Amino acid sequence: MLKRYDGAGKVSIKGAIFMQELSARTRQLAFASMRRFADLVADEPDAIFLTIGQPHFPTPAHIAEAAKRAIDEGFTSYTPNRGILPLREAASAYYERFTGYRYDPGSEVLVTVGTTHAIDIAMRALLEPGDEVVIPAPAYPGYEGAVRLAHGTPVFVDTRSTGFLLTPDALREAITPRTKLLILASPANPTGSVYSEQQLSDLASVCVERDLYVLSDEIYAELQFAGSPVSISQMPGMRERTLVLHGLSKSHSMTGWRIGFAFAPAPIAAEMAKAAQFSVSCPSSISQMAALEALTRGQEDSRPMREAYRANRDLAVRALRDMQVPVEAPSGAFYVFPALPKALGMTSDAFCEALAREAHVALVSGMCFTSYGEGYVRISLACSEQTLREALARMANFVERRRQHRAPHGA
Ligand SMILES: Cc1ncc(COP(=O)(O)O)c(C=O)c1O
Incomplete structure (x- = not known):
């Protein structure tokens, strides 16, 4: 039985939850x-x-040991909302190896509860009701849910005839006055497609021309089979409009540890940190110590x-x-x-x-x-x-x- 209190202080009793409520x-x-x-x-x-979308390898032993040490040493309290500073510094240095430029660990880096959480708080920080988000499809299902929960509208663009890659023309066609954000994943789930530097540069030109933000999901970057990963954030005019998301689930076989990262311009990172504070407070302290080990001594893992x-x-x-x-x-x-x-x-x-x-x-x-x-x-x-x-x-x-x-x- 559910008790409900109406405005006049009377109690009414119902036997079931009305889904419409x-x-x-x-x-x-x-x-x-x-x-x-x-x-x-x-x-x-x-x-x-x-x-299942998870590695069949165990988490490397040296990473698990770092977590055990964290427990033994009593590192089991809340941490700063954005994650511990040494981990943000390590994440910034780790990412710098790919892109050659630095995100400020103090203001532009967040540690999140997996990349899933980073996607969620990115949407909460960016979207207004009715804002449209362009998503190349077939697409990882996590994006749609996060967009909808943040009152946004996903706009899927069919990439089946272009090797599962979004083309600048298809992007232009999908843009309306309500379009705020493009989500791009490279390598992508479920297709494994990877954008070349030229393709990213062409898409970036459209984003700059049409004033779009980009969420660049790079969780599979370490698992690119040929060449070095390139990020759309490296293209001219893109750093200030790109939110780069990363995580350790796939690269270090750490799906259950729930550690991800967001690299974003300081004002956006600050809004995301607020959303994180009210949803999770902070990521697990123990997992953060494991992640620090992964990024500092597990670069070849x-x-x-x-x-x-x-x-x-x-x-x-x-x-x-x-x-x-x-x-x-x-x-x-x-x-x-x-x-x-x-x-x-x-x-x-x-x-x-x-x-x-x-x-x-x-x-x-x-x-x-x-x-x-x-x-x-x-x-x-x-x-x-x-x-x-x-x-x-x-x-x-x-x-x-x-x-x-x-x-x-x-x-
Ligand atoms: C493209 C992509 N992004 C993000 C995630 C979320 O990963 P996690 O929350 O474990 O970091 C996944 C997981 O399958 C994924 O495939």
Whole structure:
């Protein structure tokens, strides 16, 4: 029973929560159903799960040791809202290695509770009701939720015919007088696409010309397979309009530690810090000590992981092409996003369900990444080579059977 007090001080009693009374902003959101097809095969002893977006490596031992030391030494209290200064200094120095310029640890760097939290407070700090946010799609589902919770309107732009990369023309077409922000991820989830320096420079020109902010999600930067990562924040006129987001979940296999970073011009960082104060106070003190270790003595930690994902990428792309399935070879991150369902004339959801039931392989439907993901599936490469080989062999069998089934008799 729920008790409600009306304005006149009377109490009324209700038996149920009326959904209409709850926030329209949360009601309009749906859970990202990444695990939907994994749940279908959860009880199968031979099931293979290529669903989850997290490294299959343990957190490096020296990082875990730093966290244990923090506990033993009683470093277990609240920290400054923006994170401890030595960690902000280390993050600033770490990022400087990529870009060659420095974010001031005092005023331009925040430590956040994962990159997810950085995305959330960036939206809260930037958006006014009705502001439009351009998001190249297929897109990571975390952006839409954060935009909507901050009263913004996501505007998805289809990138399927341009190698999953936003072009300056497509960006120009999506811009309206309400457009405030562009979200760009490189390497991207779910497609693994990476923007070249020239492509970033061309997009930056549009952002400067049309006065847009950019949220540059660089959480997969260390997992770029070729060349050094380039940030749109490095392009002329961009530093003052770019919020760079980073994190340790993927680069250092630290998904559960919940540490991310935001680098932003001081006035924006200050607004984000306020939003962080009222949502989390500060990130975990223990995780911050682990993160400090990762950034100061773990700079090479991602190298073997990146090599393993690259080898898995080569294996998966070769196998998919042998199946005559259209696939872009991803240039980073640990996903491949082939048009497998489309190749069989199936919807993404129907394909994932049939593959799970018949082959006991769980993938993520392209529909988790907006409707522009229809016809595709996301395969996670964060698994052992042996597991991937077995999954690909089962997929090849499945594809073969489906094609035989569809072919007219005698053909
Ligand atoms: C593109 C992208 N950005 C941000 C995140 C959030 O990562 P975390 O909150 O663990 O730092 C993810 C996680 O999958 C992601 O794929």
